[in-house]
Amino acid sequence: MENQWLQAALWMGLALGATLLSLRIAISIALLEIMVGVLGGSFLPLHRTEWVNFLAGFGSILLTFLAGAEVDPVVLKKRFKESMTIGIFSFLAPFLGTMAYAYYVAGWGLAQAQIAGISLSTTSVAVVYAVMIETGYNQTELGKLILAACFITDLGTVLALGILFANYDWYMVLFIVVTAIVLFLLPRFTPWFFEKAGSRISEPETKFIFFLLFGLGGLSLFAKSEAVLPAYLVGMVLAPFFLENKTLSHRMRVTAFTMLTPFYFIKAGSLVKVSAIWSCAYLIAIFLLIKMVTKFIGVWPSTKFFGFAKKEDMYTTLLMSTGLTFGTISALFGLTNKIINQEQYTILVTAVILSAVVPTIIAQKWFQPELKKENKDV
Amino acid sequence: MFKKILIANDGSTSAKNALKVAIDLAKKYNAELHSISVEEGLPHYAATIGEVEEFKHEANNYFRKVNEEAIEMAKKEEVELHVKVLPGHEVETIVNYTREGKFDLLVIGFMGHSKIFGRVWGSSSYNITKLAPCTVIVVK
Numbered sequence: 001m002e003n004q005w006l007q008a009a010l011w012m013g014l015a016l017g018a019t020l021l022s023l024r025i026a027i028s029i030a031l032l033e034i035m036v037g038v039l040g041g042s043f044l045p046l047h048r049t050e051w052v053n054f055l056a057g058f059g060s061i062l063l064t065f066l067a068g069a070e071v072d073p074v075v076l077k078k079r080f081k082e083s084m085t086i087g088i089f090s091f092l093a094p095f096l097g098t099m100a101y102a103y104y105v106a107g108w109g110l111a112q113a114q115i116a117g118i119s120l121s122t123t124s125v126a127v128v129y130a131v132m133i134e135t136g137y138n139q140t141e142l143g144k145l146i147l148a149a150c151f152i153t154d155l156g157t158v159l160a161l162g163i164l165f166a167n168y169d170w171y172m173v174l175f176i177v178v179t180a181i182v183l184f185l186l187p188r189f190t191p192w193f194f195e196k197a198g199s200r201i202s203e204p205e206t207k208f209i210f211f212l213l214f215g216l217g218g219l220s221l222f223a224k225s226e227a228v229l230p231a232y233l234v235g236m237v238l239a240p241f242f243l244e245n246k247t248l249s250h251r252m253r254v255t256a257f258t259m260l261t262p263f264y265f266i267k268a269g270s271l272v273k274v275s276a277i278w279s280c281a282y283l284i285a286i287f288l289l290i291k292m293v294t295k296f297i298g299v300w301p302s303t304k305f306f307g308f309a310k311k312e313d314m315y316t317t318l319l320m321s322t323g324l325t326f327g328t329i330s331a332l333f334g335l336t337n338k339i340i341n342q343e344q345y346t347i348l349v350t351a352v353i354l355s356a357v358v359p360t361i362i363a364q365k366w367f368q369p370e371l372k373k374e375n376k377d378v
Numbered sequence: 379m380f381k382k383i384l385i386a387n388d389g390s391t392s393a394k395n396a397l398k399v400a401i402d403l404a405k406k407y408n409a410e411l412h413s414i415s416v417e418e419g420l421p422h423y424a425a426t427i428g429e430v431e432e433f434k435h436e437a438n439n440y441f442r443k444v445n446e447e448a449i450e451m452a453k454k455e456e457v458e459l460h461v462k463v464l465p466g467h468e469v470e471t472i473v474n475y476t477r478e479g480k481f482d483l484l485v486i487g488f489m490g491h492s493k494i495f496g497r498v499w500g501s502s503s504y505n506i507t508k509l510a511p512c513t514v515i516v517v518k
Contacts, residue, residue, distance in 0.1 A: 029421065
């Protein structure tokens with residue numbers, strides 16, 4: 001289909017369908033956009049044009065920024081030791097375990113195995129958060145600690161993605177120096193700029209953030225790094241302002257969910273090769289199992305060390321085995337940069353999607369700890 | 379006869395009818411009146427915390443308005459209404475809350491949440507009536 005407006009209508013029609021279905025069945029828009037993307041990519045003339053790739057790429061950068069901006073620094077500081085330990089092991093164990101399996105057993109190349117390791121090392125903060133809101137755990141110390149640990153795990157994933165495949169040359173030095181300066185100045189400059197520019201319909205605040213994300217993303221490309229790395233770091237640095245400024249975060253979410261992330265998730269789904277899901281089902285199951293087992297190896301002992309109560313240890317371990325956004329971003333990075341092929345991409349993305357669902361169901365069904373009633377209010 | 383009454387309020391027309399009956403009964407029996415509203419549809423397996431928060435924010439605003447109206451209705455009849463909003467599955471949450479709160483009467487509307495799926499899987503009012511640990515009045 002050459003007609004760009006009809007092509008846009010097709011993409012937006014799929015996004016609209018996913019949104020309406022999401023409202024009906026209470027499954028996240030992202031997951032359903034991936035699903036409709038799978039259908040669209042297989043059965044509809046869905047083209048991944050230049051402008052679609054741009055919007056999808058922008059969507060993944062903005063998603064990463066928003067994920068960084070959701071970090072609660074107070075919680076992170078309060079339980080720093082526990083959240084760091086659990087978060088780091090939650091990243092390292094599945095990263096190394098999956099990479100080892102992909103390299104030594106499945107016979108993937110080193111770079112391909114690294115992409116597998118990164119994709120399945122993630123923990124989905126949002127999946128965990130939704131479970132906690134429903135059970136009331138977000139109000140408890142345990143819940144806050146788990147969320148803080150999830151952010152650390154994601155930071156590990158983003159760092160690995162930004163570092164492992166980069167070129168270590170002068171461009172990298174330039175990228176590191178500029179990013180460091182920007183991150184240092186942002187907490188001072190941002191409040192001043194927001195106050196001067198004010199909240200207006202022309203959105204100077206949002207434009208300022210987009211400017212930063214594009215600028216640092218561009219520099220990261222020179223160094224063959226990944227634009228999501230500075231996006232997550234900028235998000236983390238600006239998190240206190242976003243937690244205070246609800247209007248700005250609402251507007252940015254609206255921008256992201258309306259115009260950008262649908263293109264990202266539908267594109268991520270459209271690249272899934274349906275035939276590979278069936279032919280590689282055993283490998284998908286093995287990767288999912290490895291993710292869960294290695295998360296257990298990494299997280300469970302830490303929870304025991306910090307004296308988590310019975311059931312709380314398994315509940316934490318299982319929730320930290322979930323993954324979605326960063327898993328798909330990492331797999332898509334691998335495919336876009338021709339590190340992995342479409343079949344490997346399909347295996348990884350399917351395993352990632354299953355990891356959003358399977359551990360959550362097990363955790364809620366069999367390992368949900370007792371919760372004090374006073375914590376259960378909305 | 380009834381000392382502690384619970385009304386399930388999702389803001390629908392039938393829930394409003396149920397509220398009128400519950401207020402009337404609370405006044406007649408000089409009973410405590412409570413209401414429970416369930417935030418259904420929290421997106422599972424979300425991509426960002428924002429998606430969950432935005433849903434919750436909208437739901438909170440909706441139920442705040444619903445409960446303000448309900449409190450005003452009860453106040454006109456000189457009845458104090460204690461409101462509660464909880465997230466979760468409608469039937470499970472209402473039944474558990476009724477059990478935990480030791481209510482002796484539950485008043486619900488005939489149609490409310492999940493009315494389309496209700497035709498396939500059995501309506502919420504039917505399931506609540508079946509599972510509730512106390513007397514249930516279904517108001518049409």
